[in-house]
Amino acid sequence: MKLHWFIPTHGDSRYLGTSRGARAATFDYFKQVAIAADSLGYEGVLLPTGRSCEDSWILASSLIDATRRLKFLVALRPGLLQPSQGARMAATLDRLSGGRLLINLVTGGDPDELEGDGLFLSHDERYELSREFLTIWREILARSHEGGSFDYPGRHLQVKGAKTLYPPVSRPHPPLFFGGSSEAAHELAAEQLDTYLTWGEPPAAVAAKVADIRQRAARHGRSLSFGIRLHVIVRETEAAAWAAAAELVSHLDDQVVAAAQKKFAQMDSVGQRRMAALHGGRFNRHDVREGLEISPNLWAGVGLVRGGAGTALVGNPHQVADRLKEYAELGLEHFILSGYPHLEEAHRVAELVFPLLPLAREGGDRLPGHRSLTGPFGEIVANSFVPPSNDEARSARAGAS
Numbered sequence: 001m002k003l004h005w006f007i008p009t010h011g012d013s014r015y016l017g018t019s020r021g022a023r024a025a026t027f028d029y030f031k032q033v034a035i036a037a038d039s040l041g042y043e044g045v046l047l048p049t050g051r052s053c054e055d056s057w058i059l060a061s062s063l064i065d066a067t068r069r070l071k072f073l074v075a076l077r078p079g080l081l082q083p084s085q086g087a088r089m090a091a092t093l094d095r096l097s098g099g100r101l102l103i104n105l106v107t108g109g110d111p112d113e114l115e116g117d118g119l120f121l122s123h124d125e126r127y128e129l130s131r132e133f134l135t136i137w138r139e140i141l142a143r144s145h146e147g148g149s150f151d152y153p154g155r156h157l158q159v160k161g162a163k164t165l166y167p168p169v170s171r172p173h174p175p176l177f178f179g180g181s182s183e184a185a186h187e188l189a190a191e192q193l194d195t196y197l198t199w200g201e202p203p204a205a206v207a208a209k210v211a212d213i214r215q216r217a218a219r220h221g222r223s224l225s226f227g228i229r230l231h232v233i234v235r236e237t238e239a240a241a242w243a244a245a246a247e248l249v250s251h252l253d254d255q256v257v258a259a260a261q262k263k264f265a266q267m268d269s270v271g272q273r274r275m276a277a278l279h280g281g282r283f284n285r286h287d288v289r290e291g292l293e294i295s296p297n298l299w300a301g302v303g304l305v306r307g308g309a310g311t312a313l314v315g316n317p318h319q320v321a322d323r324l325k326e327y328a329e330l331g332l333e334h335f336i337l338s339g340y341p342h343l344e345e346a347h348r349v350a351e352l353v354f355p356l357l358p359l360a361r362e363g364g365d366r367l368p369g370h371r372s373l374t375g376p377f378g379e380i381v382a383n384s385f386v387p388p389s390n391d392e393a394r395s396a397r398a399g400a401s
Contacts, residue, residue: 001328001359004044004073005037005346006338009054014341017260017305018251023341025054027062033342034063037070040350041359044071046229046336048308049106051113057089064097073102073177073336078133079119079126084162086133087140091168099169105130105178105193107185109269121156123268127184129156134176134192140164141173177334179229181209181271190216193224195334199271200230200311201278202295207330214331227334228327231302231312232345234320234352241314246288248340249301257281260305267307275303275310297323309338321356 007030014021023029037045047056060072074093076086094101107126108114114121121129132154139150144167152159168174178189179197186209189196196213198206210226217224233248235241261281264272279300284290292300294311297319303310313320324335339345378387 001324001357002043002334003349003354003357003359004046004071004334004336005033005042005349006046006048006336006342007033007059008338008342009048009056009059010050010052012341012343015247015251016249016302016340017253017256020251027059029343030054030059031063031066033346034067034070036343036346038067040346041354042070042346042350043334044073044100044102046073046104046338047075049075049077049104050108050110051116057093060101061093061096064093064100067100069100071100071102072097073104075104075106076133076137077106077108078130079108079114079121080117083133083136083157084140084159084164087137087144087162087173088164088166090137090174091141091144091164091166094168094170094174095166099174101168101170101174103174103176104197105134105176107180109267109272111268112266123182124184125156127182127188131188131192132157134188136162138173138176138192141168144168145171177227179271181269181274185270186213186216189213189224190222191220195225195227197227197229197334197336199275199309200228200298200313201274202298203326203330205274206327206332210331225334226330226332227336228332229309229336230338231309232320232337232339232349232353233299233312233314234317234339234349236316236352238316238319241316241319242289245299245301245312245314249283249288249304252283252304257283257304260307264307272307275300275308278311279303312339317352317356320353324353324357 009025009030011025012023034045047060049056056074060074090101090103107130136152136157136159140162143150144164149161149163150159151161175194177195177197178193190213198209206228213224233241233245235244261276264276278294279292283292283301283304288301294300297313297315299312299314300310302312313323337349339349
């Protein structure tokens with residue numbers, strides 16, 4: 001299992017849908033979150049994309065020197081960028097970071113935003129464009145290791161003698177991630193992508209997606225890895241976790257929810273429609289679990305106002321770990337997590353959940369909760385007494401029982 005975190009480049013807060021408890025989207029804050037994710041042992045971080053976000057490529061580049069091993073999952077947007085230029089950008093960032101680039105292909109699901117960016121294609125046409133874009137992008141980078149060039153006469157994109165002179169560290173190219181729930185998206189994933197990502201739907205729905213894409217990929221003689229995008233609200237007790245979920249939406253205004261749902265309904269993203277169907281835009285202020293706990297410990301409350309990933313795992317550490325393991329048993333390897341606020345919750349998830357999961361970083365380094373400690377752990381008491389490590393404390397409790 002590879003756990004990733006999230007850089008909130010569209011802003012962060014302690015409460016959804018309000019400026020109360022909000023944090024400014026500043027470079028210093030993004031760097032704090034990245035350093036926390038790196039030092040805590042997360043595999044990588046997802047940097048979102050779109051007009052509501054700071055640019056993911058520029059931010060990822062700026063965070064290389066602040067981190068040591070953290071990978072950056074950065075968006076490629078076919079139609080907003082030429083594939084040759086995208087290939088050179090990917091090669092440069094991968095080289096300068098020492099092979100720490102992951103690519104997230106994003107076709108876009110908001111027609112208003114896409115038209116504002118100059119892209120006027122329909123949903124299916126965007127997938128045709130994405131197929132051509134990926135064909136060119138992948139071939140340029142694959143041939144860069146031998147110094148070759150590439151011609152492609154496509155319907156939407158054409159290149160002649162396309163090449164990049166500086167190959168990426170990753171071979172043949174940085175890994176390609178992608179999420180989409182439509183027929184066209186599943187087919188594109190099966191043909192050309194390395195990892196398919198789903199938003200946090202109930203396990204049965206996720207299993208159906210995995211099975212469908214595996215069958216499609218087999219017809220192309222390919223196989224993929226799989227991942228999921230989820231929020232996490234974990235506390236030491238289940239009651240405290242659900243209280244935190246209620247607090248997260250405690251300042252939501254009905255008009256804000258209605259406006260958000262109206263906007264989501266105008267999008268042509270099948271995945272966004274599936275997210276909205278999980279909650280219907282309604283919630284009980286007095287019992288946030290009612291109608292929103294759509295599967296054990298899986299809560300759809302985040303999607304009342306947040307586009308994209310709209311579900312959270314809510315519970316105590318063992319419940320959250322068990323739900324993650326259930327998804328892993330379906331064949332999922334990558335888990336892209338987040339929580340509000342993102343700095344504090346990066347620590348909380350690592351401290352409470354990591355020790356309960358079979359995690360290991362590349363190179364064999366163990367993650368927090370697993371590694372042997374070489375010095376004091378926790379605040380020293382009365383200048384003399386060192387608190388026992390987690391393993392020592394568990395052993396003492398087991399002996400007492």
